[in-house]
Amino acid sequence: MEKRVVFRSAWLPYALVAPQIAITLVFFFWPAAQAVWYSLHLQDAFGLKVQFVGLANFATLFKDSNYLASFKVTALFSVLVAFFGIAISLLLATMADRVLRGAMAYKTLLIWPYAVAPAVAGVLWAFIFAPSIGILTYILKGWGVDWNWIIKGDQAMLLVVIAAVWKQISYNFLFFLAGLQSIPKSLIEAAAIDGASPFRRFWTIVFPLLSPTTFFLLVVNIVYAFFDTFGVIDATTQGGPGQSTNILVYKVYHDGVKAADLGGSSAQSVILMFIVIVLTVAQFRFIERKVQY
């Protein structure tokens, strides 16, 4: 039997999806189209003089070796954020799933960071790791670690990755927990009776059954790392030291909002949009095949 709802009215289904479509049009397609339009123009901050320059803004960007270097930084940052964001929350979710007493309290605490704005998360970690007054800096110093992300690029990267991952763990955790709870207990019990170790049970039963969730989170986390993390960067390293943490989206923010260079910034956001579209399509075409629904 076909599982399909049939509407009798001709217009009702359209009316029902209209709000969703309207929101997408106004908040996604319209700004995206504007970004494309701006990217083809050169204009002063006040929009008094606007000239069509074709692809000149893009040409300027690709001539700039620092912009190209920023791709590498972004790739490293995104892979680290997506990997650790997913791995840590999966670990936490599996552990929280087993807790019987006080489960609510654990879950609430783990979900809490999601309510924190990225900029606040950045400031928080920047304080904890502050070169002279940070509590963790103090501990690290005790262990003989020379912690100074103000001037050490790899430490700065570590800091922004920690802040960005911490912020995203709650979201991932929620989805993993829901995924875990929908796995029938009988499957795991059957495997346990057959003598499979907890480790084996996880990798052969739980993890494959979680694959749709993991795939969804992979896509979401990559998009998060690409687009939503400029608040973390702005509140901590501001792209520095040098350009060690200057990820693409932060440069878009810096050039567009702070420096009022709308043409250059829009060209960058068009490139960024293109990258994320390609990545998402690739993920759906190649990785989704391995997903078991």
Place this chain on the structure above:
Amino acid sequence: MRFRLIAAALAGAGLFSANAYAQTEIQWWHSMGGALGEALNGVANQFNASQKDYKVVTSFKGTYGESMTAAIAAFRAGSAPHLVQVFEVGTATMMAAKGAIVPVAKVMADAKEPFDPNAYLPTVTGYYSDLKGNMLSFPFNSSTALFYIDRNKFKAAGLPPVPPKTWKELIAAAEKLKAAGQDCVYTTGWPSWVHIENFSAWHNVPIGTKQNGMGGFDTQFTVNSPLHVRHVSMLADMAKKGLFTYAGRGNQADGKFQAGECAMATISAGALAGTIKAGKTDWELSFLPYHDDVKGAPQNSIIGGASLWVMAGRKPEEYKGVAKFFAFLSRPEVQMEWHTSTGYVPITKAAYELTQKSGFYAKNPGRDLPVRQLTNKAPTENSKGLRFGNFVQGRTVIEEELENVFSGKKEPKAALDDAVRRGNEILRQFEAANK
């Protein structure tokens, strides 16, 4: 603060009914938070109480960058305020926006408000004037970079507690401080502002061609000169030996010095209030160090801070009010109060003299240093100020390259060459956009 605004609004309403004519409102967007915001509202309230025709309404719009962005967005939407406080690096962007702003000189002339440009301190107003000397924006809060030392640390290292005058002396003192176990010997705030912009003016070398960009948009950076390379190499060498602790691109060094962590610092004159409040240092202020073998050094330093821009598109009647407000702001007693309560420099000669006469400097040693350093010599083409298009990006580029040197990733010469090359690309982009 909100309560005060309401109170002011009620008072305004009272005047309105009593006098039966409308007060013209002047919107002023600013970025002064905390104690500075209170001082700013104090100035506005005084003006409002001094006359009945106009009322200045202040609104805090966040950081300098945020205020400027907000004003640009408001202008694009057709609802710009009359006055907006813009930081010094935004000067070229504002100035180029003919049609979006009204030069202060024109506002004053149109309103027939008496206005003598010679009454102002040249290093302060020069930064915000065109080549003919017409004031484009009104200098509101200006400071400069100064050299701070903590005498306690000097004494502990067996050094005489006097600030070194030259970089040579500074390094000699730094080595002794380090040997005595001082961890953070010297640090700096705002690396580009202190070590490139002020450094250049102080040694009378150009930051860019065309009188540091004041002569036109077709300017180029010159911060890879032998003297710049030598200075940055010296800093890199100090960093390697642990004599210089890098603190970041903004004012993070203020906190380090104020907490008693560092023995010496080159930070804003505006950090003095916080240093006194923290009370953890036996501080002494002095002029910025210089290289004594450079001819003509020390010249004069340049300002940092912000000025008030008049936005276009308002009624002539309202601009009259703006002119009246500027005339009020220029009064010596108003300037003196602003100067003594905030630490920013006075903008007129009369205000400086009045403050001297009041005995304020005798009671508060060091508070006249910013003005004295800014007016150390008559400003040259290299020390009047600077005006580079989109310098928000330009400064970021310089700071990135300096960090590449301090972290040992690049040689000083290569980094400064890159800063010039990348900076010039930004200037060309700005030139093309403002043809």
